[in-house]
Amino acid sequence: MFSKASITLSLLLPLLSKTQAAFFYPDVQTSLLEHLIVDTYGAYWSGFSFAITPCSHYVSGNQTLGRETAAQWLRVAFHDFVTARVEEGTGGMDASLGFETLREEDSGTAFNDSLTFFRPFVNSKVSMADLIAISVSISVGNCGGPQIAARGGRIDATEAGQFGVPAPETDLETTLGYFANAGFNRVDSIALTACGHTLGSVHHGGFPTVVGPEAVSATNTAGGIHFDSTVDLFDPSVVNEYLDGTGNQGGPLVTSFNASSRSDLRLYESDSNATMVTLANQGAGFLNTCKGLLQRMVEVVPKNVKLSDVISPLQVKPVNATLDFDDSGNLVFKGYIRILSSTSSAPSVLTLTTSTSPKPLVLIPESAPGSSVFGVTHFFPFSTPIKPASSFQSFTINGKSLAPHTFPVEASAFVIPSLSSVKSGASTTVDFTVATLSSKGVFKRSALKPSVSVSAPVPQMGTLGPAILGFKDVAVTNVGEKMGYLLWRGSVDVGVLATGNVTVEVISGGVAVDTLLLG
Ligand code: HEM
Numbered sequence: 394m395f396s397k398a399s400i401t402l403s404l405l406l407p408l409l410s411k412t413q414a415a416f417f418y419p420d421v422q423t424s425l426l427e428h429l430i431v432d433t434y435g436a437y438w439s440g441f442s443f444a445i446t447p448c449s450h451y452v453s454g455n456q457t458l459g460r461e462t463a464a465q466w467l468r469v470a471f472h473d474f475v476t477a478r479v480e481e482g483t484g485g486m487d488a489s490l491g492f493e494t495l496r497e498e499d500s501g502t503a504f505n506d507s508l509t510f511f512r513p514f515v516n517s518k519v520s521m522a523d524l525i526a527i528s529v530s531i532s533v534g535n536c537g538g539p540q541i542a543a544r545g546g547r548i549d550a551t552e553a554g555q556f557g558v559p560a561p562e563t564d565l566e567t568t569l570g571y572f573a574n575a576g577f578n579r580v581d582s583i584a585l586t587a588c589g590h591t592l593g594s595v596h597h598g599g600f601p602t603v604v605g606p607e608a609v610s611a612t613n614t615a616g617g618i619h620f621d622s623t624v625d626l627f628d629p630s631v632v633n634e635y636l637d638g639t640g641n642q643g644g645p646l647v648t649s650f651n652a653s654s655r656s657d658l659r660l661y662e663s664d665s666n667a668t669m670v671t672l673a674n675q676g677a678g679f680l681n682t683c684k685g686l687l688q689r690m691v692e693v694v695p696k697n698v699k700l701s702d703v704i705s706p707l708q709v710k711p712v713n714a715t716l717d718f719d720d721s722g723n724l725v726f727k728g729y730i731r732i733l734s735s736t737s738s739a740p741s742v743l744t745l746t747t748s749t750s751p752k753p754l755v756l757i758p759e760s761a762p763g764s765s766v767f768g769v770t771h772f773f774p775f776s777t778p779i780k781p782a783s784s785f786q787s788f789t790i791n792g793k794s795l796a797p798h799t800f801p802v803e804a805s806a807f808v809i810p811s812l813s814s815v816k817s818g819a820s821t822t823v824d825f826t827v828a829t830l831s832s833k834g835v836f837k838r839s840a841l842k843p844s845v846s847v848s849a850p851v852p853q854m855g856t857l858g859p860a861i862l863g864f865k866d867v868a869v870t871n872v873g874e875k876m877g878y879l880l881w882r883g884s885v886d887v888g889v890l891a892t893g894n895v896t897v898e899v900i901s902g903g904v905a906v907d908t909l910l911l912g
């Protein structure tokens with residue numbers, strides 16, 4: 394019934410259309426989020442965790458204010474999450490908080506401080522809501538707490554959401570009602586609050602009805618009183634100090650001079666302290682309880698959101714791997730291989746082979762390693778000619794005591810890095826050139842120009858969270874041919890200054906065959 398050719402085609406097409414973005418592994422979003430989580434310190438660090446290093450650090454202002462960025466990130470996530478209505482499948486982690494910072498229930502500097510810091514990291518693949526969620530994994534995981542599994546895929550809200558954040562003066566019944574809206578019962582709510590209130594402080598500046606002016610001093614100008622005696626350590630102290638009456642006795646929301654501001658006391662003793670006693674008896678197991686609850690918290694999302702798989706640190710990761718043309722017009726495949734090892738003993742040598750050149754290319758690491766709670770990272774630069782491009786389907790990394798890792802490649806089209814750039818003046822202009830394989834592959838077959846999409850994060854009213862401005866099917870003109878590829882040039886004037894990376898994508902059959910990020 395079918396010719397041999399058409400059977401082959403129908404078998405191939407589903408496989409091809411699953412190939413996302415040739416040079417990000419396992420896909421663009423996962424690769425970018427994994428970078429934020431794993432590339433913490435040293436070589437090629439992401440610039441994310443420096444804000445919370447050390448954990449007592451305040452990145453948004455003077456250290457004498459007595460504020461703490463790691464604690465702020467955790468509080469931001471709580472406020473975004475807790476207005477969810479899980480029954481209706483609305484709200485939760487959607488960055489709607491950005492539109493809500495002028496509400497009484499969201500008072501304090503934490504929200505705009507954090508969104509200002511996260512803002513440059515937002516792009517068409519990384520939402521503000523994902524950054525808020527992942528900041529919880531990063532702050533808790535780097536400040537003595539458990540490693541909270543991270544996922545991507547959250548979608549940013551385009552307007553404010555429901556009200557419903559408990560405040561110090563909120564009565565117990567209303568508070569439990571707010572938590573219940575978000576899917577958390579009494580026991581969960583007590584434990585989650587203790588997990589949150591192991592970091593940070595209540596400040597006179599922002600909460601004068603909780604903390605009096607006597608807390609203000611020359612080295613604590615915002616007048617913060619810590620929840621526990623280990624303000625920058627994610628540990629069970631807050632629980633023990635509350636029950637034992639030691640240290641900070643559970644903090645200002647237990648001990649406030651103003652009885653109506655003692656929201657933590659009302660919550661903690663609402664079951665006669667039973668949950669707090671259980672948490673204390675868990676000892677270090679408290680961290681595991683928090684791990685589960687905080688992961689649940691950041692995974693409360695609107696019903697239209699499908700979260701990605703858990704993002705695990707990658708042992709072997711191609712970084713910035715791209716096809717490009719060198720000065721002599723040859724096609725080269727270049728980038729870095731990042732090796733993550735639990736000890737400092739990474740392989741001293743790797744080899745790279747491609748489906749077009751089986752002769753192994755020997756890779757030597759750069760001298761400066763990176764580090765993180767997951768281990769040490771070593772970066773191995775590579776650059777290898779590709780000929781013919783039509784046979785470039787995969788590359789393989791080998792190393793001593795390393796299982797061979799083979800990565801598939803989709804070389805039928807790519808955005809040419811050396812011929813693509815972003816100009817930022819009064820507005821952002823994106824100039825790009827795309828290559829499509831002329832001898833083989835999808836583009837010749839359909840004899841069509843490539844479909845190119847450009848997306849830019851841009852400022853929007855009422856929130857520091859950027860909106861994504863998308864340009865689909867951007868006009869391109871043929872500007873020649875190189876190494877078996879047709880070259881297509883195009884340009885987009887975004888109209889305003891982009892807030893972060895612009896993405897250029899070649900689309901085939903509705904999926905991105907290649908994605909390039911431009912800064
Ligand atoms: C009844 C529930 C809660 C109430 C009434 C409440 C209230 C407050 C208040 C008034 C502050 C002081 C903010 C400032 O002065 O800057 C604060 C700080 C904080 N809250 Fe809560 N909170 C509650 C539950 C939670 C939960 C569930 C979490 C996280 C899981 C959390 C995380 C934090 C953190 C980390 C801080 C320290 C922020 C900083 O130092 O800047 N809170 N909370």
Ligand SMILES: *[C@@H]1O[C@H](CO)[C@@H](O)[C@H](O)[C@H]1NC(C)=O
Binds near residue numbers: 455456457611614
């Ligand atoms: C921080 O504030 C103190 C006063 O609290 C001031 O002396 C100092 O100059 C400030 N530092 C910076 C970097 O603004």
Ligand SMILES: *[C@@H]1O[C@H](CO)[C@@H](O)[C@H](O)[C@H]1NC(C)=O
Binds near residue numbers: 562601602651652654
């Ligand atoms: C105590 O807190 C309540 C509720 O926030 C507030 O109305 C009242 O003014 C506060 N009292 C003092 C003395 O700050």
Ligand SMILES: *[C@@H]1O[C@H](CO)[C@@H](O)[C@H](O)[C@H]1NC(C)=O
Binds near residue numbers: 635636638662665666
């Ligand atoms: C709960 O524990 C706190 C701190 O030990 C104590 O002050 C309070 O009286 C207890 N409440 C109940 C109902 O047991």
Ligand SMILES: *[C@@H]1O[C@H](CO)[C@@H](O)[C@H](O)[C@H]1NC(C)=O
Binds near residue numbers: 437712713729772912
């Ligand atoms: C990857 O590219 C980005 C943007 O140009 C750069 O900041 C980063 O350092 C590069 N990483 C590596 C490992 O080269």
Ligand SMILES: *[C@@H]1O[C@H](CO)[C@@H](O)[C@H](O)[C@H]1NC(C)=O
Binds near residue numbers: 495505
């Ligand atoms: C936070 O930033 C937004 C957007 O710029 C602004 O509209 C809002 O007033 C700010 N909120 C606070 C509390 O300053």
Ligand SMILES: *[C@@H]1O[C@H](CO)[C@@H](O)[C@H](O)[C@H]1NC(C)=O
Binds near residue numbers: 894910911
């Ligand atoms: C993306 O933006 C970041 C922060 O603005 C910048 O450091 C980075 O170089 C940009 N990435 C690329 C690929 O240009």
